[in-house]
Amino acid sequence: MTSAAINKISCDVVILGGGASGIGAALAAARNGSSVIIVDAGPMVGGELVSGIPVDGCISSAGEWVVGGIVRELFDECDRLGGYIGPINDFRSLNVVAVDPEIMKIAVIGLLHRAGVRLMLYSFADNVVMENDRIAGLVVAARGRRYLLEASVFIDASGDGDLAIAAGATFDKGDPDTGELQPLTLMFRMVGVDTERLLRFVRDNPENAGLGEFKGLGKSRAECAQALYEQGLAKVFFVSDGPLMKQAIAEGYLHSSSMIGITPTSIARREVSLNTTRYVADATNTRTLSGAFPELAKQAWQAADFARKRIPGFESAVFSAFAPRVGIRETRRVKGEYQLSDVDVAEGRKHDDGIAKGAHEIDVHLAGTGHYRTPIKDGGSYDIPYRTLIPKGIANAFVIGRCFSSSRIAHSTARVMGTCLAMGQAAGTAAAMAAKRNDTNFDLRQVDVPVLRDVLKSQGAVLDGTK
Numbered sequence: 001m002t003s004a005a006i007n008k009i010s011c012d013v014v015i016l017g018g019g020a021s022g023i024g025a026a027l028a029a030a031r032n033g034s035s036v037i038i039v040d041a042g043p044m045v046g047g048e049l050v051s052g053i054p055v056d057g058c059i060s061s062a063g064e065w066v067v068g069g070i071v072r073e074l075f076d077e078c079d080r081l082g083g084y085i086g087p088i089n090d091f092r093s094l095n096v097v098a099v100d101p102e103i104m105k106i107a108v109i110g111l112l113h114r115a116g117v118r119l120m121l122y123s124f125a126d127n128v129v130m131e132n133d134r135i136a137g138l139v140v141a142a143r144g145r146r147y148l149l150e151a152s153v154f155i156d157a158s159g160d161g162d163l164a165i166a167a168g169a170t171f172d173k174g175d176p177d178t179g180e181l182q183p184l185t186l187m188f189r190m191v192g193v194d195t196e197r198l199l200r201f202v203r204d205n206p207e208n209a210g211l212g213e214f215k216g217l218g219k220s221r222a223e224c225a226q227a228l229y230e231q232g233l234a235k236v237f238f239v240s241d242g243p244l245m246k247q248a249i250a251e252g253y254l255h256s257s258s259m260i261g262i263t264p265t266s267i268a269r270r271e272v273s274l275n276t277t278r279y280v281a282d283a284t285n286t287r288t289l290s291g292a293f294p295e296l297a298k299q300a301w302q303a304a305d306f307a308r309k310r311i312p313g314f315e316s317a318v319f320s321a322f323a324p325r326v327g328i329r330e331t332r333r334v335k336g337e338y339q340l341s342d343v344d345v346a347e348g349r350k351h352d353d354g355i356a357k358g359a360h361e362i363d364v365h366l367a368g369t370g371h372y373r374t375p376i377k378d379g380g381s382y383d384i385p386y387r388t389l390i391p392k393g394i395a396n397a398f399v400i401g402r403c404f405s406s407s408r409i410a411h412s413t414a415r416v417m418g419t420c421l422a423m424g425q426a427a428g429t430a431a432a433m434a435a436k437r438n439d440t441n442f443d444l445r446q447v448d449v450p451v452l453r454d455v456l457k458s459q460g461a462v463l464d465g466t467k
């Protein structure tokens, strides 16, 4: 099926992966003067941004916006198109930002198109061509043709580290001791939900929901449930040790899961997304990944039935959509010049070479009903150092998003989409600065980080002044 002849395409910056981190990188690199190609194996860009989950990591538990720039532009674009629901406090520990995933699809493609980013979809990258410690080209297979994409800078936004690892980078996968990986989840949505009834049920039965986990809220569980009710938006986190879920799991009516995370996706459609299905598999193995879909679809259909029959507010709700793909939380973490550590995130540490910020709680989903969650100290934020984006041993590549250089615990917070977009903006901006030099010996370690930080701040990024 694949021709031996190779077709060469050149640009300044090649990005592998069109999820949240790749989108942030592509927009930043293109707007800072680079010609940019995104390569993705899938049929569209957007990743989990278009799956119905809320964007986390934008606003800390203490309530400060800790990312800006491209993240805010995407939200503004959703707002302009009528698909922005906005910030919501879950009165557990998070401030999330909810959007309509269908509108987000239009916002993402519109911004990329206007920035002049080229897309190479349906295209699988399976190798690199190296010249000493530099990547000379990314080898891509697409429908019987092979391409060599040549560029000054390569950005690995693949989630799995495919590009950096092909170029010789080392990595950890899941738990370094046990190999345990966070489960896969297929998101789905339901329309026709009565939000007031749902929130009233939570207010009157708060033992079913995760509430008040961030102590800085200063409210009892019942007060949190009341505040959630008054907020009036369907952001509910049902927990497996509450009677509602516990009983259904024990009966075998509901699959084993730590949660049913409900988020509004459209006020007009009275639609919410549900984050609950679970399948443990290594997503870097295509065979096991393919096996996940039938089981997750079955769980989703069953969970929709459970919702209709047992969750007040869902009585007349109708299944409306699956996410475009099975969601992958965790695979490989590439080893970089610095590995963001457990303490860095837990303590909310700041770094001189901080180029983005994270603020999501430590959040490791375990198999079955297990779930390890801890808010960042004082509900604050931590810095993502520039060095965590540079894979060891490679001169001209960045690694961003859920495969950037971090411990497992640090990954569990920094993997969320607000942080991925911000990391992407930083890497794309630095890549454009490097590409402009036109110097084939330039190493990304030589980027002037204080200048990079100034450029990022001038383009809206939040790098200083947060708790």
Ligand SMILES: Cc1cc2nc3c(=O)[nH]c(=O)nc-3n(C[C@H](O)[C@H](O)[C@H](O)COP(=O)(O)OP(=O)(O)OC[C@H]3O[C@@H](n4cnc5c(N)ncnc54)[C@H](O)[C@@H]3O)c2cc1C
Residues within 6 Å of the ligand: 016, 017, 018, 019, 020, 021, 022, 039, 040, 041, 042, 046, 047, 048, 049, 053, 054, 055, 056, 057, 123, 124, 125, 126, 157, 158, 159, 160, 162, 184, 185, 186, 187, 275, 326, 327, 328, 329, 400, 401, 402, 403, 415, 416, 417, 418, 420
């Ligand atoms: C079920 C679920 C719920 C979540 N809940 C939340 C939430 O509530 N809020 C939040 O902010 N975050 C949440 N997250 C985390 C977050 O969505 C992801 O960690 C984040 O979107 C990862 O973005 P990324 O750009 O790093 O990678 P991805 O979105 O995984 O994108 C990687 C892209 O690279 C492409 N690719 C990979 N390898 C190749 C290759 N060799 N060739 C071609 N293309 C390739 C893939 O097709 C993919 O499109 C959740 C994740 C999951 C799975």
